[in-house]
Amino acid sequence: DAGITQSPRHKVTETGTPVTLRCHQTENHRYxxxxxxxxxxxxxxIHYSYGVxxxxxxxxxxxxxxxxxxxxxxxxTLESATSSQTSVYFCAISVKQxxxxxxxxxxxxxx
Amino acid sequence: xxxxxQSPQSMFIQEGEDVSMNCTSxxxxxxxxxxxxxxGEGPVLLIALxxxxxxxxxxxxxxxxxxxxxxxxxxxxxSIPSDVGIYFCAGFDQTGANxxxxxxxxxxxxxx
Numbered sequence: 001d002a003g004i005t006q007s008p009r010h011k012v013t014e015t016g017t018p019v020t021l022r023c024h025q026t027e028n029h030r031y032x033x034x035x036x037x038x039x040x041x042x043x044x045x046i047h048y049s050y051g052v053x054x055x056x057x058x059x060x061x062x063x064x065x066x067x068x069x070x071x072x073x074x075x076x077t078l079e080s081a082t083s084s085q086t087s088v089y090f091c092a093i094s095v096k097q098x099x100x101x102x103x104x105x106x107x108x109x110x111x
Numbered sequence: 112x113x114x115x116x117q118s119p120q121s122m123f124i125q126e127g128e129d130v131s132m133n134c135t136s137x138x139x140x141x142x143x144x145x146x147x148x149x150x151g152e153g154p155v156l157l158i159a160l161x162x163x164x165x166x167x168x169x170x171x172x173x174x175x176x177x178x179x180x181x182x183x184x185x186x187x188x189x190s191i192p193s194d195v196g197i198y199f200c201a202g203f204d205q206t207g208a209n210x211x212x213x214x215x216x217x218x219x220x221x222x223x
Binding site for chain 2: 042044048059092098100101105
């Protein structure tokens, strides 16, 4: 177990409200990622981080921001949630080269 | 982004049967990975492939990295009920950018 925890596991929020999802790791890995999973699209990268305060955009970053003030925590923020952001969000860490370990996911519903 | 085409989208098989699924890309990949996702959980790595032509096994699972570097397949032999889940191919492309691209998944149902 790579020690990766996502919170919350489920959230329902209203359109236009800000939402923050948290990913916490216990093993000091440098690289962390946020993906979203939608039917017919597999998993798509939103943002990733390669160290404290070092982040970069992924394939579907519009409408999302991230922060990493500590090695163990990677936060994903939806500044103003929209219905198109209803999805299952997964955090991942790079345990060794080319091998990612995923958290259990956060199911977000925007109503 | 990169498009990984995975087929079939879903499969219904009898317990004990063998399963084959594949993944193709329009561009060259340097690394191919196969993941399995159980309901309510994140994907778990099954097999990693690093060289064109490489054939790797993990128990009843066998995966190959295509010679053209644009495809990969996964075989599961003698399927059992716990093989049920969604199988994803994934890969890193030639750019070396730190972005793992995923296929759309194959949903496997095993009928006891």
